[in-house]
Amino acid sequence: MSSSSLLNSSHETSSKLLWFRNDLRTNDNPALQYFINQSDSDTTAQAIFFVSEPQWLAHHWSDIKIDFVKRHAQALVSELAMLNINLTIVTVDDFNAQVDYLKHYCLQNNITNVIANSELEVNEQQRDLAFSEQGISLTLFEADVIVPKGKVLNQSGQMYKVFTPFKRSWLAHIREFGFNYLGDATAITNSKAIQNEQVNEQQESKESDSISNKWPLINVVMKKAMPQFYRDKISRYKTNRDVPSIKGTSGLSPYLAAGVLSPNYVLNSLLNKFPDILISSDSEEFCWLNEIIWREFYRHLMFDQPRLCKHQCFNDKYHQSVWPYDKELFNAWCEGKTGYPLVDAAMRQLNQTGWMHNRLRMVVASFLTKHLLLDWRLGEKYFMQHLIDGDLASNNGGWQWASSTGCDAQPYFRIFNPITQSERFDPKGTFIRKYLPELSKIPDKQIHFPHKYIKQNHLSIYWPAIVDHKEARLNALAFYKSH
Numbered sequence: 007m008s009s010s011s012l013l014n015s016s017h018e019t020s021s022k023l024l025w026f027r028n029d030l031r032t033n034d035n036p037a038l039q040y041f042i043n044q045s046d047s048d049t050t051a052q053a054i055f056f057v058s059e060p061q062w063l064a065h066h067w068s069d070i071k072i073d074f075v076k077r078h079a080q081a082l083v084s085e086l087a088m089l090n091i092n093l094t095i096v097t098v099d100d101f102n103a104q105v106d107y108l109k110h111y112c113l114q115n116n117i118t119n120v121i122a123n124s125e126l127e128v129n130e131q132q133r134d135l136a137f138s139e140q141g142i143s144l145t146l147f148e149a150d151v152i153v154p155k156g157k158v159l160n161q162s163g164q165m166y167k168v169f170t171p172f173k174r175s176w177l178a179h180i181r182e183f184g185f186n187y188l189g190d191a192t193a194i195t196n197s198k199a200i201q202n203e204q205v206n207e208q209q210e211s212k213e214s215d216s217i218s219n220k221w222p223l224i225n226v227v228m229k230k231a232m233p234q235f236y237r238d239k240i241s242r243y244k245t246n247r248d249v250p251s252i253k254g255t256s257g258l259s260p261y262l263a264a265g266v267l268s269p270n271y272v273l274n275s276l277l278n279k280f281p282d283i284l285i286s287s288d289s290e291e292f293c294w295l296n297e298i299i300w301r302e303f304y305r306h307l308m309f310d311q312p313r314l315c316k317h318q319c320f321n322d323k324y325h326q327s328v329w330p331y332d333k334e335l336f337n338a339w340c341e342g343k344t345g346y347p348l349v350d351a352a353m354r355q356l357n358q359t360g361w362m363h364n365r366l367r368m369v370v371a372s373f374l375t376k377h378l379l380l381d382w383r384l385g386e387k388y389f390m391q392h393l394i395d396g397d398l399a400s401n402n403g404g405w406q407w408a409s410s411t412g413c414d415a416q417p418y419f420r421i422f423n424p425i426t427q428s429e430r431f432d433p434k435g436t437f438i439r440k441y442l443p444e445l446s447k448i449p450d451k452q453i454h455f456p457h458k459y460i461k462q463n464h465l466s467i468y469w470p471a472i473v474d475h476k477e478a479r480l481n482a483l484a485f486y487k488s489h
């Protein structure tokens with residue numbers, strides 16, 4: 007445990023502490039709002055955030071995600087100062103150390119109530135349970151979804167096992183009960199809000215060598231990128247969302263995954279722009295909302311089935327399955343050396359930028375699980391270790407969808423052909439050439455599977471395909487049929 011000097015006796019009169027976790031934001035933060043309402047505005051209130059890198063690494067967080075979260079924690083210090091809240095960032099190893107630290111902090115500072123937003127994942131919940139057993143009350147709010155988890159149920163009172171009826175019911179819930187968007191706690195005075203923006207912009211310029219710096223802080227995104235997305239891109243989302251060479255999607259996933267952006271804020275801003283969106287399900291804009299509802303679906307599902315946190319297959323049929331393991335095949339996939347250009351370019355995008363386009367996530371996940379017949383959990387872990395937007399529920403949902411082991415998953419016999427996917431979604435090879443400069447001179451028509459062309463033209467490019475598509479497809483069908 008470090009930073010023990012931060013335990014300051016001047017906090018002794020305080021009886022409440024705000025504990026930030028996956029919710030480093032002032033906008034639509036129910037724990038923060040409650041804390042402010044309960045606090046005496048004349049005295050400085052105390053908040054805490056733990057940086058626990060060994061714990062995060064044990065949960066396979068990527069370096070870029072860690073950096074991104076730390077930047078947001080740092081930015082929040084100055085935002086909260088404007089609300090007369092002192093945010094202390096404490097470095098400890100793991101969840102046990104967090105509990106120990108908090109317990110001592112609360113005893114020394116006469117804190118009887120800790121206020122926080124709940125977290126979905128099992129280990130986080132166990133940590134909270136361990137803390138609440140220390141005799142200090144822990145008041146939790148829900149801040150990671152729009153409709154509270156456990157409230158979208160079928161007629162038998164069960165969680166839906168298919169997305170479309172979940173979505174219908176989710177929309178009906180919003181139409182009937184609305185949703186509770188709280189606004190921004192710092193928007194008390196305009197001058198404070200302006201100062202706040204200035205602080206964030208200054209911070210942006212200071213942190214230019216940070217590994218996640220291509221992703222600006224959330225306040226900048228809310229001010230610039232989101233309005234721009236609504237103005238210029240959302241009306242073509244349905245058409246452009248599948249083309250990896252076009253920036254046709256919102257790029258909000260790192261912000262939602264790290265909890266620095268509230269899903270309520272997203273829906274509220276969307277409704278402000280498109281008031282009919284909840285009833286216009288054919289529109290381009292709704293197509294985007296649909297993705298936000300997928301996010302909700304996977305979180306509600308994990309809440310209903312905590313075993314998913316432990317990486318169990320959703321479909322019981324696959325509980326005992328043993329996937330063959332081949333280190334060389336796995337390494338080739340990780341390094342973008344499968345010989346299938348779209349797969350390889352996608353993996354290089356992930357390795358180089360910490361993000362991958364959704365269409366490509368589906369293609370590479372299908373390739374790993376069906377063409378290489380590797381366990382989906384290997385891919386799930388690799389994604390978490392490299393993505394800036396790594397999120398247990400969405401990542402697990404995506405991987406189990408692709409491997410056909412999941413809830414409302416891709417049927418096992420639907421196996422993406424990486425060559426036709428490439429011809430369809432990157433017809434001129436624009437995306438491929440960006441990440442595979444080795445193939446830059448291959449003509450458009452041949453770039454999707456360039457082996458014959460390389461051979462016929464005696465090019466000095468080594469690009470072997472590690473599996474044959476037809477053969478791999480038949481192997482996958484046989485494997486899945488045997489269950």
Ligand SMILES: Cc1cc2nc3c(=O)[nH]c(=O)nc-3n(C[C@H](O)[C@H](O)[C@H](O)COP(=O)(O)OP(=O)(O)OC[C@H]3O[C@@H](n4cnc5c(N)ncnc54)[C@H](O)[C@@H]3O)c2cc1C
Nearest residue numbers: 255256257258259297298301364367396397400401404405
């Ligand atoms: C194998 C696989 C793994 C994935 N792992 C993750 C992950 O770790 N973290 C993550 O946030 N998303 C994950 N996704 C979902 C999706 O690929 C990303 O959310 C999306 O690419 C992010 O880009 P965007 O913000 O521009 O999305 P947009 O297209 O603009 O969508 C808006 C938001 O909706 C949500 N969303 C979009 N698609 C999905 C989806 N299929 N499932 C759940 N939520 C979705 C995201 O929060 C996203 O930011 C995964 C998908 C697959 C197939």
